[in-house]
Amino acid sequence: MSEFFQVSRWRPGPLLPPRDARDGALVFVVAVLCFLACLTAFAALAANRAAHGWTAQLSGSATVVVRARVNETPDSAAARAAETLAGVRGVVEAQALPREKAEALLAPWIGAEALVDDLPTPRLVTLELDPKAPPTATILDRALRAAGIDATVDDHSRWIADIERAADIARFAALGVFALIAAATAAVIAFATRAGLAARRDVIEVLHFSGAEARFIASLFQNRFATMGALAGLLGGAGAAIIGALARYFGGGAGVVPVLPLAWIDLLAALPAPVLAALIAGVSARLAASRIVGEMP
Numbered sequence: 001m002s003e004f005f006q007v008s009r010w011r012p013g014p015l016l017p018p019r020d021a022r023d024g025a026l027v028f029v030v031a032v033l034c035f036l037a038c039l040t041a042f043a044a045l046a047a048n049r050a051a052h053g054w055t056a057q058l059s060g061s062a063t064v065v066v067r068a069r070v071n072e073t074p075d076s077a078a079a080r081a082a083e084t085l086a087g088v089r090g091v092v093e094a095q096a097l098p099r100e101k102a103e104a105l106l107a108p109w110i111g112a113e114a115l116v117d118d119l120p121t122p123r124l125v126t127l128e129l130d131p132k133a134p135p136t137a138t139i140l141d142r143a144l145r146a147a148g149i150d151a152t153v154d155d156h157s158r159w160i161a162d163i164e165r166a167a168d169i170a171r172f173a174a175l176g177v178f179a180l181i182a183a184a185t186a187a188v189i190a191f192a193t194r195a196g197l198a199a200r201r202d203v204i205e206v207l208h209f210s211g212a213e214a215r216f217i218a219s220l221f222q223n224r225f226a227t228m229g230a231l232a233g234l235l236g237g238a239g240a241a242i243i244g245a246l247a248r249y250f251g252g253g254a255g256v257v258p259v260l261p262l263a264w265i266d267l268l269a270a271l272p273a274p275v276l277a278a279l280i281a282g283v284s285a286r287l288a289a290s291r292i293v294g295e296m297p
Contacts, residue, residue: 026188027232030281033185034236034273037178041269042244044174046262051167053261055160059134064125064144066096066151075099077149078123084147085127090135093128125151182280190284218289222282229281230274237273244270 064085068077078096086094101124129135137155144151244267 023228027228027235029188030185030229030232030277031236031239033181033188034233034277035240036236037181037185038237038240038270038273039243040174040177040181042240042262042266044171044178045266045269047170047174048167049261049263049266051163051170054163055167056131059156059160060129060131062127062129062134062137062140062156063154064127064140064151065154066123066125066149068123069148069150074123078125080147081123081144081149081151082125084143084149085125085140088135088140088143090130090133090139091127092130095126097124097126099123182276185277186280186284190288215290217293218286221289222286225285226278226282230278232281233274233277236277237270240273241267241270 064081066074066078066081068074075096075098082094082096085091127140137153137157140153140155141151144153244262245264248262248264248267
């Protein structure tokens with residue numbers, strides 16, 4: 001019985017040491033890369049939401065420039081245009097802006113000193129449209145012409161196209177940055193794996209010449225670096241989520257800034273970081289280990 005307990009106390013140690021001095025530096029670098037990748041994902045989601053919000057605001061509104069005809073005051077022409085457009089299907093509200101607001105819009109362009117009383121300032125009519133079935137500029141223009149009103153309709157289509165183009169550029173830029181960070185993470189892990197294998201070359205040679213298959217040797221390092229990648233992804237994703245939560249909390253309802261409205265649900269983008277980091281680490285480690293074992297005689 002004593003011999004049994006004596007034998008049971010002697011267990012073979014792990015082929016790879018549970019800890020290594022180089023592991024901490026690798027985890028730190030990968031965690032920083034995951035942190036930057038998660039922040040990039042947050043920015044991409046916020047930019048996408050901002051673009052959709054701007055597009056919805058522009059597509060849900062329109063502006064009409066009304067010019068008074070002979071024997072008609074600008075205010076009466078604007079009021080008549082608002083009354084006419086309010087009856088068009090899809091127009092939720094039509095409001096004629098007074099002269100003061102029209103001049104306030106013109107002041108940045110022509111200067112406040114140029115706004116004299118005799119200046120024929122056109123009147124503006126703002127329209128709030130049904131976002132589900134907004135009327136087109138052609139329909140609005142046809143209604144104005146039928147009422148004998150001289151006006152120009154701006155449905156913001158040009159601005160919507162510019163915003164959609166800018167949103168596409170932001171999405172592709174964020175995707176490109178994320179791809180570069182992911183590639184850098186894989187390269188760093190692959191380099192660290194080769195360095196770790198070179199430092200333990202004697203262990204690899206013993207396993208290899210003892211008949212251990214390349215798959216077995218590669219799986220040892222795959223599991224080691226996959227675990228490290230998961231830890232680094234967890235740290236980086238958690239750090240990015242904390243920064244995003246602080247920005248969302250102190251930024252109020254607009255998020256970081258009104259231009260980039262960050263939502264609470266956007267923080268869920270950090271959840272896949274540990275899984276993706278572990279996957280990249282495991283695959284990179286396995287390929288690097290298999291390549292080094294294949295170079296041995």
